[in-house]
Amino acid sequence: MKLNKDKKMNFKLAVLAGDGIGPEIMAQALKVVQAVCTRFGHEFSCEEALVGACAIDAVGDPYPKETHHTCLNADAVLFGALGSPKYDNNPNAKVRPEQGLLKMRKSLGLYANLRPVSVFEGMEHHSPLKEERVRGADFMCVRELTSGLYFGKPQGRSEDGNTAYDTCIYTREEIERILKLAFELAQSRRKKLTVVDKANVLATSRLWRQVAQEMEPRYADVETEYMFVDNAAMKLIQNPTHFDVLVTENLFGDILTDEASVVSGSLGLLPSASIGVHTSLFEPIHGSYPQAAGKNIANPLAMILSTAMLFEYALDAPEEGRCIREAVQASLEAKVVTEDLAEGTPAYSTSDVGDWVARWIAKKEER
Ligand SMILES: NC(=O)C1=CN([C@@H]2O[C@H](COP(=O)(O)OP(=O)(O)OC[C@H]3O[C@@H](n4cnc5c(N)ncnc54)[C@H](O)[C@@H]3O)[C@@H](O)[C@H]2O)C=CC1
Numbered sequence: 001m002k003l004n005k006d007k008k009m010n011f012k013l014a015v016l017a018g019d020g021i022g023p024e025i026m027a028q029a030l031k032v033v034q035a036v037c038t039r040f041g042h043e044f045s046c047e048e049a050l051v052g053a054c055a056i057d058a059v060g061d062p063y064p065k066e067t068h069h070t071c072l073n074a075d076a077v078l079f080g081a082l083g084s085p086k087y088d089n090n091p092n093a094k095v096r097p098e099q100g101l102l103k104m105r106k107s108l109g110l111y112a113n114l115r116p117v118s119v120f121e122g123m124e125h126h127s128p129l130k131e132e133r134v135r136g137a138d139f140m141c142v143r144e145l146t147s148g149l150y151f152g153k154p155q156g157r158s159e160d161g162n163t164a165y166d167t168c169i170y171t172r173e174e175i176e177r178i179l180k181l182a183f184e185l186a187q188s189r190r191k192k193l194t195v196v197d198k199a200n201v202l203a204t205s206r207l208w209r210q211v212a213q214e215m216e217p218r219y220a221d222v223e224t225e226y227m228f229v230d231n232a233a234m235k236l237i238q239n240p241t242h243f244d245v246l247v248t249e250n251l252f253g254d255i256l257t258d259e260a261s262v263v264s265g266s267l268g269l270l271p272s273a274s275i276g277v278h279t280s281l282f283e284p285i286h287g288s289y290p291q292a293a294g295k296n297i298a299n300p301l302a303m304i305l306s307t308a309m310l311f312e313y314a315l316d317a318p319e320e321g322r323c324i325r326e327a328v329q330a331s332l333e334a335k336v337v338t339e340d341l342a343e344g345t346p347a348y349s350t351s352d353v354g355d356w357v358a359r360w361i362a363k364k365e366e367r
């Protein structure tokens with residue numbers, strides 16, 4: 001990224017809209033990035049690339065080499081979502097969009113997926129849980145992203161097709177690096193870490209727990225607890241304010257964070273940042289929501305909030321990130337929301353919400 005003499009940025013984004021609602025929510029995110037850049041005096045450029053079902057259809061590969069190079073040549077990656085019923089409903093498909101997602105994460109070295117969960121001020125009523133239960137909930141899920149059951153080999157079927165297997169593998173090194181990140185994150189927050197595993201049953205979980213226990217003394221200022229994943233699944237919605245930083249393996253983190261979106265009120269509200277070795281990538285936690293594709297009804301806020309994380313984590317520009325969050329808070333207060341959040345008020349379209357948030361950012365100084 002270039003900085004001019006006034007410390008204004010000129011950065012380059014790899015833009016991977018993907019499938020389903022991906023292009024619709026990405027268009028809103030880019031409006032917001034443009035509004036923030038205009039407001040703060042930055043410049044940016046985008047290079048689009050294919051990933052997922054659209055990439056299979058175009059070139060037969062869900063994560064083409066060209067896409068990988070585009071990601072490596074950019075300052076950061078913005079990703080929408082991928083996946084299509086065409087492949088979900090065909091168990092015999094030779095190539096799957098999700099293979100592209102896994103390959104992208106692995107080859108970009110994105111081993112840590114940060115998924116913040118919180119309730120916007122005054123928006124507790126969006127959650128189907130009791131308002132007093134979710135008020136003040138604000139925790140960070142740290143999901144290991146490049147190992148575990150989604151990556152372990154062997155994976156497949158027996159010759160007669162009647163037995164299937166997946167393999168869960170974790171090395172000490174993989175566990176240590178994600179735990180280090182989680183401990184440090186806890187130190188920068190409320191100093192509480194919940195390590196979620198299934199150590200009563202799984203060998204990989206027992207290694208996770210052992211490594212975490214060995215590291216604990218180095219982070220004596222952090223209160224560390226261990227929780228089995230089934231219990232965590234219950235506690236997350238029974239008592240979400242219990243948590244500060246929660247760290248767990250790939251599969252558990254995937255499932256628990258979709259569940260945790262109930263605390264915020266919609267899956268369409270949860271952003272994420274994937275960080276690691278070669279670059280960083282910002283994406284909503286939800287998928288391609290194919291039922292909504294092309295209808296201009298999906299909530300773009302998870303994608304828009306992912307751009308706030310882009311400014312904070314990749315561009316070291318916290319004020320810009322804060323500005324996006326304030327705009328999102330304002331849109332919720334003004335009830336400019338898509339149908340997943342509209343209760344008794346008219347639903348706005350995906351593009352209306354994007355326009356409103358971008359306009360709010362542009363006009364902020366007038367308030
Ligand atoms: N990171 C990614 O690209 C991911 C891709 N997928 C893929 O997405 C496809 C659909 O999977 P699903 O299990 O249906 O998950 P999904 O996350 O796409 O949708 C599940 C439900 O969440 C709600 N939802 C999701 N996004 C929303 C939004 N922006 N606004 C409002 N409501 C929203 C809808 O009620 C939807 O039916 C599959 O092909 C799957 O493999 C799933 C998860 C992550």
Ligand SMILES: CC(C)CC(=O)C(=O)O
Nearest residue numbers: 098101102150254285286
């Ligand atoms: C489609 C999966 C591989 C990914 C997923 O559900 C996620 O990253 O949240």
Ligand SMILES: [Mg+2]
Nearest residue numbers: 254255258285
């Ligand atoms: Mg998921």
